[in-house]
Amino acid sequence: MATTADKVYQSDRGGNGEDTEDEFPPVVRSTEVILTWQHNKATSFHLGQLKAKLAKLKRELLTPSSSGGGGGTGFDVARTGVASVGFIGFPSVGKSTLMSRLTGQHSEAAAYEFTTLTTVPGQVQYNGANIQILDLPGIIEGAKDGKGRGRQVIAVAKTCHLIFIVLDVNKPLTDKRVIEAELEGFGIRVNKEPPNIVFRKKDKGGLAITNTVPLTHISHEEIKAVMSEYRITSADIAIRCDATIDDLIDVLEARSRSYIPVVYALNKIDAISIEELDLLYRIPNACPISSEHGWNVDELLEMMWEKLQLRRIYTKPKGKQPDYSAPVVLRKNACTVEDFCNAIHKTIVEQFKQAIVYGRSVKHQPQRVGLGHELADEDISESQLCLLF
Ligand SMILES: Nc1nc2c(ncn2[C@@H]2O[C@H](COP(=O)(O)OP(=O)(O)OP(=O)(O)O)[C@@H](O)[C@H]2O)c(=O)[nH]1
Ligand SMILES: [K+]
Numbered sequence: 001m002a003t004t005a006d007k008v009y010q011s012d013r014g015g016n017g018e019d020t021e022d023e024f025p026p027v028v029r030s031t032e033v034i035l036t037w038q039h040n041k042a043t044s045f046h047l048g049q050l051k052a053k054l055a056k057l058k059r060e061l062l063t064p065s066s067s068g069g070g071g072g073t074g075f076d077v078a079r080t081g082v083a084s085v086g087f088i089g090f091p092s093v094g095k096s097t098l099m100s101r102l103t104g105q106h107s108e109a110a111a112y113e114f115t116t117l118t119t120v121p122g123q124v125q126y127n128g129a130n131i132q133i134l135d136l137p138g139i140i141e142g143a144k145d146g147k148g149r150g151r152q153v154i155a156v157a158k159t160c161h162l163i164f165i166v167l168d169v170n171k172p173l174t175d176k177r178v179i180e181a182e183l184e185g186f187g188i189r190v191n192k193e194p195p196n197i198v199f200r201k202k203d204k205g206g207l208a209i210t211n212t213v214p215l216t217h218i219s220h221e222e223i224k225a226v227m228s229e230y231r232i233t234s235a236d237i238a239i240r241c242d243a244t245i246d247d248l249i250d251v252l253e254a255r256s257r258s259y260i261p262v263v264y265a266l267n268k269i270d271a272i273s274i275e276e277l278d279l280l281y282r283i284p285n286a287c288p289i290s291s292e293h294g295w296n297v298d299e300l301l302e303m304m305w306e307k308l309q310l311r312r313i314y315t316k317p318k319g320k321q322p323d324y325s326a327p328v329v330l331r332k333n334a335c336t337v338e339d340f341c342n343a344i345h346k347t348i349v350e351q352f353k354q355a356i357v358y359g360r361s362v363k364h365q366p367q368r369v370g371l372g373h374e375l376a377d378e379d380i381s382e383s384q385l386c387l388l389f
């Protein structure tokens with residue numbers, strides 16, 4: 001009796017010169033399909049399980065208690081301002097030179113590696129907002145795994161609202177990918193939104209997996225494998241994006257993930273040609289600069305402002321013009337009228353009834369709004385006295 005392999009062999013040889021496709025018996029072809037499918041199913045399950053295992057191990061490695069000093073405590077500094085920006089990069093790319101240039105705060109810069117040995121904080125005022133800048137020691141490849149003091153350095157960056165990845169344009173562009181991988185390995189997600197997956201654990205009822213878009217990267221088998229690795233037997237999993245296994249794991253590991261915007265500061269452009277500079281401008285989220293000469297740092301600050309997505313709220317004394325010189329600056333995820341009140345004084349909310357707001361967040365100019373109302377950038381709110389009526 002001819003085996004499948006025999007038939008494939010015969011078929012490959014093309015029989016009597018006839019069309020190969022026609023000679024292939026339909027029954028064998030469907031067996032082939034099933035075999036491949038079963039193989040993939042097993043592989044998928046395995047892959048899902050392995051990825052989940054790996055993610056769990058990594059998390060344990062990054063938890064300070066089990067890692068022997070993996071936390072950022074040693075390098076952390078007191079936070080000031082409405083947002084903080086951390087500098088990450090290989091040694092001697094010019095982080096400290098940039099720090100001194102942006103903030104006026106001196107941070108030792110020199111031609112030898114590891115000049116900076118601890119976090120150096122500074123501050124920049126931009127659009128009326130105080131923004132903290134953190135110059136950090138250089139990291140090397142393998143930092144996330146404990147090489148050098150990289151883990152403490154990346155742990156500080158993980159608590160920042162924005163990261164500047166500083167790169168030396170005279171070095172290979174592959175350095176960009178290496179640094180990104182270091183951050184990713186530490187649970188930082190670079191210029192990414194959390195995956196659109198709603199996960200709800202339940203006491204019973206098994207796994208209910210739904211998807212609103214076709215899934216091209218992940219099968220239900222893989223999802224089940226990941227869940228089994230996490231010992232989750234009952235849950236609602238609503239997938240609303242073309243998710244990968246890694247996305248699913250990111251949702252399960254949400255507490256150890258930080259979604260942080262990144263700007264690539266491509267430094268030392270004074271050492272390259274105009275043609276090379278042209279190429280650098282094509283890199284997304286990048287800003288070519290020369291820290292030493294102060295070239296294009298204005299554009300870098302503009303990008304910083306854009307990425308931080310801060311909102312300026314101007315106060316307006318009743319019957320007078322708004323005070324445009326000193327806005328109350330709020331972050332996008334904390335910009336309600338309540339946040340605004342708390343930014344002025346904690347006791348305001350207790351007596352609050354309504355606020356009078358002018359600007360893009362309201363339909364009518366002005367409009368009376370409650371504590372939950374979200375304010376937009378450059379809104380005007382009548383002063384605290386008028387909040388109470
Ligand atoms: N040509 C040129 N050299 C620069 C520029 N910025 C910094 N440098 C030089 O690069 C060297 C390293 O600068 P640092 O600011 O100490 O670099 P760093 O990234 O803070 O280094 P570590 O703290 O050791 O990680 C110094 O010799 C600087 O003068 C620049 O824009 N152009
Ligand atoms: K240096």
Ligand SMILES: [Mg+2]
Nearest residue numbers: 095096115116
């Ligand atoms: Mg330095």
